[in-house]
């Protein structure tokens with residue numbers, strides 16, 4: 001009887017796996033993210049603990065690579081109503097939970113400027129601005145969207161920054177649809193001697209990966225248009241475009257992630273992007289990526305893969321390329337093994353500053369990574385996403 005029970009259970013399991021495998025592939029053909037993401041986002045937003053604009057602000061500083069060489073960056077996170085794309089019916093991007101860090105309410109220009117001044121002053125009191133410095137303003141969305149950061153606030157903040165001669169660069173983040181000649185001119189005129197850099201989350205140069213797996217909502221053509229505007233204004237201002245590339249979106253194998261990362265950076269360099277920053281996936285709460293990870297159908301990239309990307313890209317392009325190492329070696333981030341996680345992370349940080357090609361490193365876990373890359377296309381996921389809604 002026990003044997004019969006076991007046999008039946010095994011058979012039921014196998015049938016379930018086959019059904020899930022069918023569903024997964026079927027959904028792939030039918031762009032599953034369109035149906036899933038709004039639902040996932042809605043559920044995640046219900047769990048968000050409400051925070052005031054002041055509580056949502058943050059800042060820190062550290063060594064960084066500037067266009068002129070090694071320097072210091074001051075990072076300031078400003079609270080906004082939240083990323084318009086994540087709040088729209090689309091549900092936003094499949095790996096991103098920044099919306100959970102936003103106060104989700106309107107923040108007045110006065111309040112934004114006051115928060116900016118407070119965070120900025122705190123850093124200046126700790127360490128005066130001397131030597132090459134960059135100010136990076138993060139808004140968990142689009143700085144150039146006037147619904148998120150009103151024009152008056154933008155102008156006042158840039159006016160404050162412009163008083164500091166050692167600030168060489170001002171970096172903001174934006175989706176490409178908010179990059180217009182009028183807005184860029186307005187920004188550049190306020191900081192005429194500084195580099196003004198617009199960082200855009202292109203994530204991948206492959207439309208299929210960006211649209212179907214990341215749900216980014218803009219095409220390569222849209223991105224190209226924003227770069228055309230930036231390139232056009234280069235004769236009048238020190239304006240630059242930067243891209244973020246996501247290493248290993250959901251539904252992407254280890255091998256495909258490496259190839260896509262390399263090709264995307266090469267594309268960015270070709271169309272005049274000034275800098276590339278790779279963001280290897282870490283699992284954010286309340287995202288499709290987390291859902292897949294919890295079901296065993298997604299793993300962030302190996303650190304070996306990030307090293308391989310950085311090596312191949314630095315050999316083939318001549319613009320600065322940074323690999324973000326936040327989350328390396330953690331349960332939710334890129335991982336190799338306990339013996340080599342920190343060693344490789346330190347190596348990548350070092351080469352981010354001097355832009356050299358990282359040396360060869362060996363560890364027992366490397367063979368597993370090699371096998372993962374080689375057989376990555378046959379190790380397909382079997383998660384039934386419909387069941388998890």
Ligand code: SF4
Nearest residue numbers: 083086092093096140
């Ligand atoms: S990645 Fe950017 S565009 Fe996408 S949801 Fe997050 S903040 Fe919005």
Ligand SMILES: [Zn+2]
Nearest residue numbers: 337340363365
């Ligand atoms: Zn190892």
